[in-house]
């Protein structure tokens with residue numbers, strides 16, 4: 001049967017049979033020896049809220065107990081299972097902590113879920129611009145000093161929110177940020193979607209819960225053995241009312257949460273309770289083996305891995321070693337080409353690629369085949385493609401955002417024509433544009449389409465990065481509202 005006629009299930013089965021090394025989500029990496037509960041989840045267990053099986057929206061039995069165990073494991077006051085990923089958890093957390101019209105301090109490189117929360121909750125975002133780290137061009141950490149300065153300028157702030165670790169594994173100083181915000185009784189929400197594994201081993205950075213964050217949202221599925229869509233919202237402290245957190249988690253999730261997803265979360269919690277020390281020690285050993293095997297790379301460079309294991313970089317507070325960021329700035333390959341070659345020639349699937357780097361995502365399910373397979377493939381490609389033809393272009397710090405000409409929610413809902421991107425310069429953008437992954441907006445509705453933005457989009461597009469607009473298909477078209485439609489915001 002031609003490939004295009006094959007059903008989704010057949011395609012999934014084909015892909016599984018082809019036996020790729022998974023360096024992408026989910027964190028179980030199809031490793032059912034590690035997490036046998038994942039293989040038993042099937043139609044026979046897919047029930048509704050029958051007697052004895054509790055109710056996620058009014059938990060008193062087995063689910064309440066499982067979430068209590070999760071809270072004890074991560075050290076939160078209360079933990080809430082999420083069947084709508086970190087996306088649902090972030091929407092709930094932000095709505096619980098704010099009121100319409102509130103100002104929030106948010107990192108510019110927040111995931112789209114947080115921008116959507118801003119839109120839905122009618123918030124006024126003040127952006128914190130992360131530094132561009134100079135070796136790899138990663139978005140750096142949010143520092144306590146940046147937060148302190150912004151809180152001086154915006155004392156009306158009601159919430160601070162940022163991602164840590166980021167998609168690239170960049171961690172911020174959550175203890176320091178909490179100290180600054182809590183002094184002003186402002187709660188801190190950490191988007192720890194990529195950090196459900198933190199806090200269990202000294203080989204990884206500490207968790208945001210342990211550092212005092214009020215609200216923390218973590219995708220179990222990204223780094224741990226739990227099914228896709230499973231996440232957890234941890235709530236601690238007194239700054240955000242617990243009943244409101246509970247109520248909001250009910251608003252952003254299905255009233256029919258899947259028992260298969262919930263059983264996978266329960267299984268994951270129990271696995272960690274019973275075996276976390278041994279499992280994290282094995283994961284760490286595999287990463288160390290990879291570092292040893294990959295240390296002779298000449299042109300591809302690894303952030304905090306290979307010969308740079310344990311290195312630190314200005315602008316980055318800490319790196320999560322679970323992520324292997326492969327910089328192609330000194331290589332003849334782009335990040336996108338590297339990702340393609342690893343898949344085609346070596347059956348290795350990475351999580352994502354941009355123009356100048358690619359990300360290999362390990363997880364608790366990563367097994368003993370990873371170090372040798374990935375290191376050998378990288379060494380061969382490094383040798384085969386050699387150095388960059390030209391000096392890598394210097395990285396520019398992004399010190400300024402495009403000017404905001406219209407409130408975000410209003411612009412997102414205002415009708416606007418699709419326009420060729422180059423004709424839209426100077427106009428007001430009516431949509432989000434992002435590369436997915438990582439899902440961080442390059443521009444948001446209501447901001448002016450500037451020349452540097454168009455240049456960035458063109459550069460990413462030419463490098464083969466998958467760009468998404470919420471209305472148009474960049475770079476050919478984008479929704480641009482006419483200048484005269486815009487009401488300049490004060």
Ligand SMILES: Cc1ncc(COP(=O)(O)O)c(C=O)c1O
Pocket residue numbers: 084085086087088110111113163166167191193194219229230231438439
């Ligand atoms: C930083 C960040 N936050 C939140 C999310 C949303 O997580 P989920 O896919 O579990 O809804 C993602 C997804 O990739 C992410 O990268």
